[in-house]
Amino acid sequence: MNILIVGAGGREHALAWKISQSPLLDKLFIAPGNGGTALLGTNVPLKDNDIEGIVAFARDNQIGLVVAGPELPLVLGLNEALKAVNIPCFGPCTFDAQLEGSKAFAKNMMRETGVPTADFQVFDSHERALEYVRGHALPMVIKADGLAAGKGVVIAQSMDEAEEALRDMMVTQVFGEAGQTVVVEEALIGEEASFMAFCDGTTIVPMPSLQDHKRIGDDDTGLNTGGMGAYSPAPILPQERYQAMADLAIRPITQHLASIGQPFKGVLYAGLMMTAQGPMILEYNVRFGDPECQPLMARLKSDLVEIMLACVNGTLAPEQVEFHAETSCCVVMAALGYPQSYPKGMAICGIEDAEQIESVKVFQAGTQLQDGVPVSSGGRVLGVTALGVDLLQARERAYLAVDKIHFENSYYRKDIANKGLRRS
Ligand code: AMP
Ligand code: GLY
Numbered sequence: 198m199n200i201l202i203v204g205a206g207g208r209e210h211a212l213a214w215k216i217s218q219s220p221l222l223d224k225l226f227i228a229p230g231n232g233g234t235a236l237l238g239t240n241v242p243l244k245d246n247d248i249e250g251i252v253a254f255a256r257d258n259q260i261g262l263v264v265a266g267p268e269l270p271l272v273l274g275l276n277e278a279l280k281a282v283n284i285p286c287f288g289p290c291t292f293d294a295q296l297e298g299s300k301a302f303a304k305n306m307m308r309e310t311g312v313p314t315a316d317f318q319v320f321d322s323h324e325r326a327l328e329y330v331r332g333h334a335l336p337m338v339i340k341a342d343g344l345a346a347g348k349g350v351v352i353a354q355s356m357d358e359a360e361e362a363l364r365d366m367m368v369t370q371v372f373g374e375a376g377q378t379v380v381v382e383e384a385l386i387g388e389e390a391s392f393m394a395f396c397d398g399t400t401i402v403p404m405p406s407l408q409d410h411k412r413i414g415d416d417d418t419g420l421n422t423g424g425m426g427a428y429s430p431a432p433i434l435p436q437e438r439y440q441a442m443a444d445l446a447i448r449p450i451t452q453h454l455a456s457i458g459q460p461f462k463g464v465l466y467a468g469l470m471m472t473a474q475g476p477m478i479l480e481y482n483v484r485f486g487d488p489e490c491q492p493l494m495a496r497l498k499s500d501l502v503e504i505m506l507a508c509v510n511g512t513l514a515p516e517q518v519e520f521h522a523e524t525s526c527c528v529v530m531a532a533l534g535y536p537q538s539y540p541k542g543m544a545i546c547g548i549e550d551a552e553q554i555e556s557v558k559v560f561q562a563g564t565q566l567q568d569g570v571p572v573s574s575g576g577r578v579l580g581v582t583a584l585g586v587d588l589l590q591a592r593e594r595a596y597l598a599v600d601k602i603h604f605e606n607s608y609y610r611k612d613i614a615n616k617g618l619r620r621s
Contacts, residue, residue: 229244429489
């Protein structure tokens, strides 16, 4: 069948790489794609928010499966728009996508279904929110309800910071409509982990755990980013606990959604905080994490297309989802200045040399091909990913590969996987 992947990041290159290995694939298209996906299929100049354009393209090109990389098209109704023309979509319906599109929706559903999460209140009045915040102990976490490109969460250490966050979101409306409603919640302390499961509406199959590195600087300092590196498995969440974690963080939600006639089909991602009191769920995403998808695809043994079709058709079985026992590690190479302003257009060399190292795969994120040469076009440029017998070897290979790659003003964290190594 012909398959269309929507999205343009390292996640989408990793999905394209895995999908292109499937015997079920005929032609692969990626909208809009990047320099990496251009080597595996045909990039189509359509943005991820252009639902009409995506549907028209899918119809005109006999697409048998559309795979949604990011959340935005799902929140905007891609699943239903494709359903109207009988094209299956890997990724949930708009109702279920609110788990990521609205933090208030997600928190309320967690409360309703008994999923452990930080205590919270939802406000759509600035005065009420201010009054509540003034009456509570610090630190306190203030979150814009809607999608805010990863910038809508403030961990306020002082009352001034808390008041400023509320003013920015609710009065100045720096995130537009996304900040008209806010969630104010208790601050949790612990180590974070990423946990994802394939879902077909009823059956859920957990994937190996991962740990992301959200801050820009070593030792988790500086601004929040989309993620600067990830590895799998995360020793803080070992394999023997996957089923229990699925029962705690995923099943209550999928069962509830099925019971109200909105079965969840796709990947459900739970962002976890492993606290001294046990795991707490910080947030849900309705798609693969990025960069998490890159080290995950490096470990996936089974045919991804078969799994995705089973999710869509409601026929998912645990035997269909097998992962290699090896450990994987991904180091993101970014443009210096990310996540604020950064230069673009830097020519990248050394990817082929890097891939000569055993078990290394370089996924491209913010890149474009110019005359056959990859050139940077975004903040996160590459995801240098390696497998190893253990985390030490996977990390060593990933950093050896990073050393082979050059572009002007490149930046990467030097401490990816350190936390995991301390625990393993
Ligand atoms: P979210 O988008 O809700 O996952 O929040 C983004 C990041 O903010 C998370 O990855 C955590 O690092 C941090 N965060 C969110 N909620 C809390 C909380 N209740 N306590 C401490 N940190 C949090
Ligand atoms: N890496 C975190 C995310 O994809 O949201």
